[in-house]
Amino acid sequence: MSVISRHRAAAGLLSVALVTASTAACGGQASGAGGSDTLTVISGTAPATLDPVKANVGSDNWFVNLAYDTLLRLGPDGEIQPGLAEKWGYVGENNKVFDLTLRADAKFADGTPVTARAVADSLNYARKNGLNSATWSSAIDSVTATGPLTVRVRCATPHPVLPMLLNQIQLMGSVISPKGLADPSKMGSASFGAGPYVLDSAQSATGDHYTYTPNPNYWDKSRIHWKKVVIKVVTNPSSGLDAVKTGQADLIPVIANQADTAKTSGLAVINAPIAFVGVNLADRDGTLAEPLGDVRVRQALNHAVNRQAITQAVFREYGQPTAQLSLPGLDGYVSDYDNRYPYDPERAKKLLAEAGYPDGFSLRAEVQGVNGFDLVPQAVFQQWKQIGVTVNVVTDTTVGGFLANATSKTFPALGFAYGGLPTYLTSLDWMLPHTSAFNPFASKDDKLTAMLAEAAAAPESKQAGLYRNAMRYVVDQAWFVAVARQDNIYAYNDKKLTGVTVAPGYLPDLAWTVAPK
Structure with missing residues (x-):
């Protein structure tokens, strides 16, 4: 197993909007938090799409990460950890050839297995259509399945941080099912992943709130901490913070001039560059x-x-x-x-x-x-x-x-x-x-x-x-x-939540670590 020591990653391009998303100027009210088995979080912006490779890194991560597992994961300490891949590493010298071995027990939410062919097809879709693919994956020459559970990435020029590109922060390693790739237009408003949750379209309203429920086929059910996760889009910063202060929501990204208000209201505040x-x-x-x-x-x-x-x-x-x-x-x-x-x-x-x-x-x-x-x-x-x-x-x-x-x-x-x-x-x-x-x-x-x-x-x-x-x-x-x-600053109800962590370039992980206290 290869580890990229203490590399951290965050939002690129203009997708850093998560940091200041709550500064936007107009309306919205949060709904009730739904009890101890429901996690309700506030986002200052709605996602332009739910297609994981076209989503904005930073502002859209929560919407994607809940439903799409990634090949590798970034921990708050900066270490690369297993995800859908159990083993990974460069082959030979010069950082041009990279191999991944997938876990054998992973399935997509629709019940089909996560195979090397499915992963290769997903990565090739990301290379051709990803929001940042023209730069971040420009060195990649090919992605192929070399066995039922093995994938090889070949690069025309050295690409030394492929493990960072394939984690839950950068989103390009979010694996999409064959059903999703068969009709990419549907990925903008539905989920086709292998993550711990699935989007419940019947309980969601585009641009207002997005509801996720557990994926019964998820390979690690110990990671599923909630019966329901709701992301409310509240573009007015005061309304969003009020929702957390009054218990209607549990977690929100805030800006500097809100942090003291959050603290005096009894909320926990965490921050990192x-x-x-x-x-x-x-x-x-x-x-x-x-x-x-x-x-x-x-x-x-x-x-x-x-x-x-x-x-x-x-x-x-x-x-x-x-x-x-x-x-x-x-x-x-x-x-x-x-x-x-x-x-x-x-x-x-x-x-x-x-x-x-x-x-x-x-x-x-x-x-x-x-x-x-x-x-x-x-x-x-x-x-x-x-x-x-x-x-x-x-x-x-x-x-x-x-x-x-x-x-x-x-x-x-x-x-x-x-x-x-x-x-x-x-x-x-x-x-x-x-x-x-x-x-x-x-x-x-x-x-x-x-x-x-x-x-x-x-x-x-x-x-x-x-x-x-x-x-x-x-x-x-x-x-x-x-x-x-x-x-990056977050305010949250620490009487209800545990596992809320932020570090340089690392976002609180709703999919895996944020859990009931």
């Missing part, structure tokens, strides 16, 4: 904004930001200033690089002058106004004015609008919110010359590319050190202005 926010200096070659092509300008923009002040104002004690894109415990985290760019406007002005911009310059930027994701970028833009840099801002009001504009190559700077991931996955979005919402100009740095290639092919024992070197390099090149790590 999960995401980053800041400004992406996407036009690193100066194609649209010529000044950004100079590393001194990009470093000046970093030194002009008072990260401590912004973090305190927006997140209070539920955020930490940082200049990097890695969480404590992840393979690329460099502890002394949180403060790589101390706040120093005079140094920033000097760097601008050395680069030929003593009077500053102007540029365009796009930010996402959904769920308050524009707060940090707007604060950064205000501080840039002190060094003569003015920003003409376009604010999008939908995630789709932001993604379309981000990839249009018309904005040299972009506000961002991004979940903590192993550096390999982060590099696919940010650091390698692939066009994405976080690297729309497909910026290329040959030295960085070589460093990342070496890390991806290295033995596990050497990967963390190599990825830390790559993180140092990209931060030194100032490809972005990371401002803060944002905590």
Whole structure:
């Protein structure tokens, strides 16, 4: 059995909405919690789909994880654990071939067995249709059944974190039954998994509440702690918290300014870092904004930001200033690089002058106004004015609008919110010359590319050190202005619940660990 030591994973792309989902502005009331045998949780957003590979990592995990078992599981300590697969590991060197051996006793909720052929078909569907497949699984060349219970994943280039990709956080390892794959259109509103629960459509209403009942065919019935699990969509943050305070619900993600209220109401509050926010200096070659092509300008923009002040104002004690894109415990985290760019406007002005911009310059930027994701970028833009840099801002009001504009190559700077991931996955979005919402100009740095290639092919024992070197390099090149790590915060009724755990990049596990006290 292979273990990826202390790797943690969380939301990627814009699916970090779980962290701030309860900041949305409109209606909804929670229903009764349903007694001690019913778990009722609050989500600030409804899932766009129940198809596990098209769901948003972070905001949609609960809806998917209850009904779909994954090949592997991530524990709160960062260790990879068995799921539908009992054994797994890389074959040979260079992290290109990966084998899985499935447990023999697993069945889908419809009673059909979980076979290697079914798993291979499910993974191939995810590769072709997954929300993050264009980047996260881009190295995978083929997935085949090599026996009744054995699966082989072959990669064209090294993919060192396949165990992380196949766990319950990243969702791509959520195994879909042949019946579901036969008509994928039905997966948007029904469940076709092998998880501990199944969606009860008769007791659910799309966009309002989703009810799950036990799967009678689940392979480990000791994991089924509830007769019913209900996820209520309550988009008004006050209404959602009130539901938990009054016992109508049991668990809710909250934001920083709700945490104290929850504590004084007698609820337990837990938190851990999960995401980053800041400004992406996407036009690193100066194609649209010529000044950004100079590393001194990009470093000046970093030194002009008072990260401590912004973090305190927006997140209070539920955020930490940082200049990097890695969480404590992840393979690329460099502890002394949180403060790589101390706040120093005079140094920033000097760097601008050395680069030929003593009077500053102007540029365009796009930010996402959904769920308050524009707060940090707007604060950064205000501080840039002190060094003569003015920003003409376009604010999008939908995630789709932001993604379309981000990839249009018309904005040299972009506000961002991004979940903590192993550096390999982060590099696919940010650091390698692939066009994405976080690297729309497909910026290329040959030295960085070589460093990342070496890390991806290295033995596990050497990967963390190599990825830390790559993180140092990209931060030194100032490809972005990371401002803060944002905590994932939950309030819950600890008189009723046990097993509610949060860690860097880890979400409370409704499917396996949250249980009656």
